[in-house]
Amino acid sequence: MERTEINSLGEFGLIDHLTRNNETRQASTILSVGDDAAVIDTFGKQTVVSTDLLIEGIHFDLMYTPLKHLGYKSVVVNLSDIYAMNAVPTQITISIAFSNRFSVEALDEFYEGVYAACEKYNVDLIGGDTSSSQKGFIISVTALGEVVPDKFVTRKGAQKGDLICVTGFLGGAFLGLTLLEREKKIYLENPGVQPDLENESYIVGRLLKPEAQKEAIQFLQDNDIMPTSMMDVSDGLSSEIIHICRQSQCGAVIYEDKLPIHEDSRMFAYKLELDPTMCALNGGEDYELVFTIKQEDYEKMVLNENISVIGYITEDIEKTKIITKGGNTYDLKAQGWNHSK
Amino acid sequence: MERTEINSLGEFGLIDHLTRNNETRQASTILSVGDDAAVIDTFGKQTVVSTDLLIEGIHFDLMYTPLKHLGYKSVVVNLSDIYAMNAVPTQITISIAFSNRFSVEALDEFYEGVYAACEKYNVDLIGGDTSSSQKGFIISVTALGEVVPDKFVTRKGAQKGDLICVTGFLGGAFLGLTLLEREKKIYLENPGVQPDLENESYIVGRLLKPEAQKEAIQFLQDNDIMPTSMMDVSDGLSSEIIHICRQSQCGAVIYEDKLPIHEDSRMFAYKLELDPTMCALNGGEDYELVFTIKQEDYEKMVLNENISVIGYITEDIEKTKIITKGGNTYDLKAQGWNHSK
Numbered sequence A, B: 001m002e003r004t005e006i007n008s009l010g011e012f013g014l015i016d017h018l019t020r021n022n023e024t025r026q027a028s029t030i031l032s033v034g035d036d037a038a039v040i041d042t043f044g045k046q047t048v049v050s051t052d053l054l055i056e057g058i059h060f061d062l063m064y065t066p067l068k069h070l071g072y073k074s075v076v077v078n079l080s081d082i083y084a085m086n087a088v089p090t091q092i093t094i095s096i097a098f099s100n101r102f103s104v105e106a107l108d109e110f111y112e113g114v115y116a117a118c119e120k121y122n123v124d125l126i127g128g129d130t131s132s133s134q135k136g137f138i139i140s141v142t143a144l145g146e147v148v149p150d151k152f153v154t155r156k157g158a159q160k161g162d163l164i165c166v167t168g169f170l171g172g173a174f175l176g177l178t179l180l181e182r183e184k185k186i187y188l189e190n191p192g193v194q195p196d197l198e199n200e201s202y203i204v205g206r207l208l209k210p211e212a213q214k215e216a217i218q219f220l221q222d223n224d225i226m227p228t229s230m231m232d233v234s235d236g237l238s239s240e241i242i243h244i245c246r247q248s249q250c251g252a253v254i255y256e257d258k259l260p261i262h263e264d265s266r267m268f269a270y271k272l273e274l275d276p277t278m279c280a281l282n283g284g285e286d287y288e289l290v291f292t293i294k295q296e297d298y299e300k301m302v303l304n305e306n307i308s309v310i311g312y313i314t315e316d317i318e319k320t321k322i323i324t325k326g327g328n329t330y331d332l333k334a335q336g337w338n339h340s341k
Helices: A010-018 A067-083 A104-121 A172-189 A198-208 A214-222 A237-248 A263-271 A276-282 A295-301 B010-018 B067-083 B104-121 B172-189 B198-208 B214-222 B237-248 B263-271 B276-282 B295-301
Strands: A029-031 A038-041 A046-055 A088-098 A124-132 A138-147 A163-167 A229-232 A251-255 A289-293 A307-314 A320-323 A329-332 B029-031 B038-041 B046-055 B088-098 B124-132 B138-147 B163-167 B229-232 B251-255 B289-293 B307-314 B320-323 B329-332
Touching (some): A029 A124, A038 A124, A046 B088, A067 A088, A067 A104, A067 A138, A088 A104, A104 A124, A138 B138, A172 A263, A172 A276, A237 A320, A237 A329, A263 A276, A289 A295, B038 B088, B067 B088, B067 B214, B088 B104, B198 B263, B263 B276, B289 B295, B295 B307
Parallel strands (some): A046 B124, A124 B046, B088 B124, B251 B320
Antiparallel strands (some): A046 A138, A163 A289, B046 B138, B320 B329
């Protein structure tokens, strides 16, 4: 593969190169990449802003993460935060820092993923920064979105009797990570062995190429459902439900048999002798949405096969419970649940 | 000095700790730190967005940069980009990553500087991210600002006959860096010797605690002056003028004797046998503004003692010249000027 040294382009040349095919899709993008700052016209809407920092060796492992997927995921995890506010993402800025082991071709691959995400989610890349790093690859993304004034949804509004809903499936990304870490270990001990991930493309895809919940937010708007609270599942369902309960000053009960677990995840969990329920509760990085709705919206919600109703909100402040298939009740913990009760 | 391990607080505890005194100053900040994203109401204005990544060992040296100053500067350099659009900064997000050599007290110092800058420039800290790093301290700041619709100023509008103006003084930060790097070298070779910077507080301050040009933008608005192009001086005056000329498809002539150089900078340059003019043209990080105005605004401009008119725009595309005190004409280069002509 060809290798072009980044120094051969210079900083401005590199930025020109990386943004040469950058398209503008949003009417609100008045001025994009190439000046001191970008300019956005929000036409009377409110602006939603979220930011994330992703560090090689902490948030991702380039040994098994293709750069294109990394670019895609870096954007998606930020858009996920915007959707979690009941808003629609419109623009991103992306800054990267890289050591001299990276070539222009490597950065191109990364940006291919960034642009693919921009296209899929209809957002504009409007700015950023490029820099050297002393070690590793560093990514900072800021996403902007728009929301009809005061229609944003925080973590604070859940109330007694509200139903707890979750999009898609849970636990897959954690199982994908477990598989890739296992294969990495085997490879490091025995570099001749090529890892075979063919049969586990579902869980590997969940980790390496997550999607943000654009359709769910569209569904809520189309059906005139205003969640009372919402957040995205990045740390794990238990942790997020505990958050919502703490901020909303309420409790929650969820049912083990309602947790949406993909068949491929369940099978792979069994293979590793892991409990699929524990993976669904505590595995992070699924980038699904967990939200609460008023009971009267239940009839509308069941129309959507991609959304599961998994429990309800109680008035017991910060008491978060799971009722198992066997009928036992345990406290939810940010890491596993506590068998002492 | 006390040392609290960051792990003792946990990630959410750390964020609570660092943002416990966070105040909201802007009416447009509808929702601040603590949810998936922040929400801003722009009340019919346009939003301006800029972002920067600052990496230890590349952009700053903690050996001679107090963390409080670093926090302050990290904010200021971003606000500088917002002012350079003729906009007023309103909000920032700040993300940091740090290795385990940092304590809670160290991060507190950094945030003291961040909050001091927020207060001085009347901006709200509305979000961010904290993370571990494998090595060193990493900072990512995104600044948002507002501007009356279509009153933003880019690098593209300079036209023949326009006057080139610059705020404040140039070259000081570069001389401060030169001094600190020299003292660092002496100290490393001879750790017993304490560096004495007492007499050079001006140039050291220019590097470690720069300010953004809030008053200049206020002056332009108060006096109804709309620059035809503008950018901030982060890479060096020559480089910025070349940029404006390339983007505006014009040329420029500036006069050596009009370059604003502080007396302390001039003295210290002589001491090091450096040419003060070269420091002013090529030293970066001054965070002054360079901009162009129509000739008819000249009478208003001279009322401001903090702004110097240093030259004019020509129609010779990308021809950028300096006329020396001795009457010679040289090409401006991004690094020094070319004596070959």
